[in-house]
Amino acid sequence: xxxxxxxxxxxxxxxxxxxxxxxxxxxxxxxxxxxxxxxxxxxxxxxxxxxxxxxxxxxxxxxxxxxxxxxxxxxxxxxxxxxxxxxxxxxxxxxxxxxxxxxxxxx
Amino acid sequence: xxxxxxxxxxxxxxxxxxxxxxxxxxxxxxxxxxxxxxxxxxxxxxxxxxxxxxxxxxxxxxxxxxxxxxxxxxxxxxxxx
Numbered sequence: 115x116x117x118x119x120x121x122x123x124x125x126x127x128x129x130x131x132x133x134x135x136x137x138x139x140x141x142x143x144x145x146x147x148x149x150x151x152x153x154x155x156x157x158x159x160x161x162x163x164x165x166x167x168x169x170x171x172x173x174x175x176x177x178x179x180x181x182x183x184x185x186x187x188x189x190x191x192x193x194x195x196x197x198x199x200x201x202x203x204x205x206x207x208x209x210x211x212x213x214x215x216x217x218x219x220x221x
Numbered sequence: 222x223x224x225x226x227x228x229x230x231x232x233x234x235x236x237x238x239x240x241x242x243x244x245x246x247x248x249x250x251x252x253x254x255x256x257x258x259x260x261x262x263x264x265x266x267x268x269x270x271x272x273x274x275x276x277x278x279x280x281x282x283x284x285x286x287x288x289x290x291x292x293x294x295x296x297x298x299x300x301x302x
Binding site: 136144145146184194196197199200204 | 270272274276283284288290291292
């Protein structure tokens with residue numbers, strides 16, 4: 115496994131919720147990334163935000179790693195959940211909250 | 222990078238023949254598209270799998286587009302909306 119893949123694997127193993135996004139939690143640089151930050155924040159969740167804009171290698175690597183062509187990307191307990199559209203639908207239907215409860219990340 | 226609406230429409234029609242495909246250029250710059258596809262091909266597929274199918278249909282054009290919003294529904298799900 116390449117160095118950067120190892121780094122990604124480590125991040126998603128060591129942090130229960132990881133959001134690969136454009137920009138930062140406080141200053142998202144893309145509408146879709148901002149929506150995911152808002153959803154996670156609204157649920158009161160602690161999460162690690164990784165800004166792919168500051169690392170071109172990571173920006174491409176995460177797409178290869180997840181086999182998913184776009185950013186943002188949400189990982190929960192090491193599992194790829196999806197991008198903005200999927201997570202937003204899951205949030206609106208309550209599926210996201212149910213998943214988080216199942217993983218003991220939400221009360 | 223802008224991609225003409227017709228190019229995307231044609232690519233999607235290749236993978237989803239006879240399905241309902243709606244394409245909206247939501248920023249008016251041919252670089253941000255909202256796509257809705259209603260297809261019975263999605264039955265039994267998770268959201269991740271459905272989106273993967275659409276991404277595969279668009280393949281290298283994906284790299285060129287700035288933003289893409291996807292809605293993937295089966296005919297029954299579309300009726301409930």
